[in-house]
Amino acid sequence: MSKSDETQQLIANNNVLRKDLNPENAKYYDDLLVYVRTAGILYDDYEVESRLFEILQDILDAQKDGSTAKEYFGQHPNEVADQLISNFPKITPKKQLKFYGIIFGISAIWTLILQMNSQSRQLNLAPFLLNGIFLLFLIWGILWFIHQSVYPKLIQNKKLGLLSTWVVSIFSILIFTGIQFFKPKVLSLTLTDGLVVTINALVIVAAIITMFVIKKAWRPIVIACEPIIWVIALSNIFKLYAPTNMNKPILIWTAVLALISITWFFVWFWRDGHKESSEKATEKK
Amino acid sequence: MNNSQLLKGVLEGCVLIVVSQDEVYGYELVQKLNKLGFTDVIGGTVYPLLQKLEKRGDLTSQQKPSSEGPMRKYYSLTKQGQKQLHEFVSQWQALESVVNKIISQKGGQDE
Numbered sequence: 001m002s003k004s005d006e007t008q009q010l011i012a013n014n015n016v017l018r019k020d021l022n023p024e025n026a027k028y029y030d031d032l033l034v035y036v037r038t039a040g041i042l043y044d045d046y047e048v049e050s051r052l053f054e055i056l057q058d059i060l061d062a063q064k065d066g067s068t069a070k071e072y073f074g075q076h077p078n079e080v081a082d083q084l085i086s087n088f089p090k091i092t093p094k095k096q097l098k099f100y101g102i103i104f105g106i107s108a109i110w111t112l113i114l115q116m117n118s119q120s121r122q123l124n125l126a127p128f129l130l131n132g133i134f135l136l137f138l139i140w141g142i143l144w145f146i147h148q149s150v151y152p153k154l155i156q157n158k159k160l161g162l163l164s165t166w167v168v169s170i171f172s173i174l175i176f177t178g179i180q181f182f183k184p185k186v187l188s189l190t191l192t193d194g195l196v197v198t199i200n201a202l203v204i205v206a207a208i209i210t211m212f213v214i215k216k217a218w219r220p221i222v223i224a225c226e227p228i229i230w231v232i233a234l235s236n237i238f239k240l241y242a243p244t245n246m247n248k249p250i251l252i253w254t255a256v257l258a259l260i261s262i263t264w265f266f267v268w269f270w271r272d273g274h275k276e277s278s279e280k281a282t283e284k285k
Numbered sequence: 286m287n288n289s290q291l292l293k294g295v296l297e298g299c300v301l302i303v304v305s306q307d308e309v310y311g312y313e314l315v316q317k318l319n320k321l322g323f324t325d326v327i328g329g330t331v332y333p334l335l336q337k338l339e340k341r342g343d344l345t346s347q348q349k350p351s352s353e354g355p356m357r358k359y360y361s362l363t364k365q366g367q368k369q370l371h372e373f374v375s376q377w378q379a380l381e382s383v384v385n386k387i388i389s390q391k392g393g394q395d396e
Binding site: 050051054055057058059061062071072073074076077079080083084087 | 310311312315327328329330332333336337340348355357358
C-alpha cells in the first residue's frame with residue numbers, strides 16, 4: 001500500500017471510528033480534527049492523519065474507562081494542537097510543486113474554456129496566471145478562516161463571522177470576474193482555426209486522462225465536471241466548421257447538452273451523498 | 286505535581302524509561318505514568334512529547350495490532366534513545382545528590 005493509500009485508509013477508519021464517540025466527546029474531537037486539518041496545505045498528510053487517528057483511538061479508550069475527552073486531552077486543546085502542528089513535517093518540494101501544478105492546471109482548464117467560448121479569437125495569457133494565483137489564495141484563505149473560527153481568537157462574534165464570510169465571498173466573485181477582463185495586449189495571442197481545434201481537443205483528452213490518474217478522493221468531482229467540459233470544448237470546435245446558418249442550432253444543442261451535463265453534475269453528487277448516508281444508516285443498525 | 290518547566294525535562298526522561306521496559310501506545314503510556322505517580326499527566330502533555338522524541342530520533346513508532354484487536358501506534362526506544370536514557374539517569378543521580386545535600390544543609394526552609 002502506498003503512503004497516500006494509507007492516508008486515505010486512515011481517513012476512512014477515522015470516519016468510522018468517530019461514530020463511537022459520545023456527543024460531548026464528539027464535539028471536542030471534531031473541533032480538534034478541523035483545527036488540525038485546516039492548519040496548512042503543505043503538511044505531510046500521513047503524519048497529520050496518523051496523529052489524529054492515534055488521538056481518536058486514545059480518547060475512545062479514555063471514554064471506555066469513564067473519562068471525558070476534555071479530562072484526557074486537556075482544557076486547552078488548541079495549545080496542544082499548535083505544538084503538534086509546529087512539529088509536523090512539510091511535504092517534499094517535489095510534492096509541493098505537484099500541488100501547485102494541480103491548482104494551476106485546474107484553473108487553466110477553466111480559463112481556457114472561458115476564453116475559447118468567446119467570439120474574439122484571442123487568447124490572453126494574463127488570466128491564466130491570475131486565476132491560478134487567485135484560486136490558491138482562495139483555498140488558503142478559506143482554510144485559514146475555518147482554522148481561526150474553531151477556537152475563536154480573532155472573531156469572537158458569530159454574526160461578525162458570518163458578515164465577514166459574506167464580504168469575502170462577494171469580493172472573491174468580483175475579483176474572479178475582474179480577472180477575466182484584465183487582458184493586456186502584450187500577452188494576447190491570435191488564434192488560427194488549427195490552434196482552436198488543437199487546444200479544444202487537448203482539453204478533452206486532458207480531462208479524460210485526469211479522470212483516470214486523479215486520486216480516488218477527487219474522482220467524483222472530476223467525473224461530475226467532465227460532461228460540461230466535453231460539451232463546451234466540442235461546441236467550440238463545431239462552431240468553426242459549421243455553415244453560418246447552423247450557428248443557431250449549434251447554440252441550442254450546446255445549451256441543451258450543457259443543461260443535461262449540469263443535471264448530471266447534481267445527480268452525481270446527490271447519489272454520492274445518498275449512498276453515504278444510507279451506508280451510515282445500515283451501520284447504525 | 287504541577288506542569289512546571291522542571292517537570293517537563295524530567296518527564297521526558299521518565300517517558301524514555303517507561304518505553305524502554307516495553308513498547309507502548311499513547312493511552313497506555315499516559316496510564317502507566319499516572320500509576321507511577323505522575324497523576325496530573327494527561328494525553329495533551331504526552332502527544333507533543335512523543336512527537337518531539339520521535340522527531341529527535343529517540344523513539345520510533347510502528348502500527349501493530351493491539352491486544353484488543355485494532356492497529357495501534359506503538360512506540361519503542363531507538364539506540365539513540367537508549368543513550369539518551371543513560372545520560373538522563375546519570376544526570377539525574379548527580380543532580381539529585383546535589384539538591385538533596387543542599388536541602389539537608391539548609392533544611393529546605395527559607396531563613
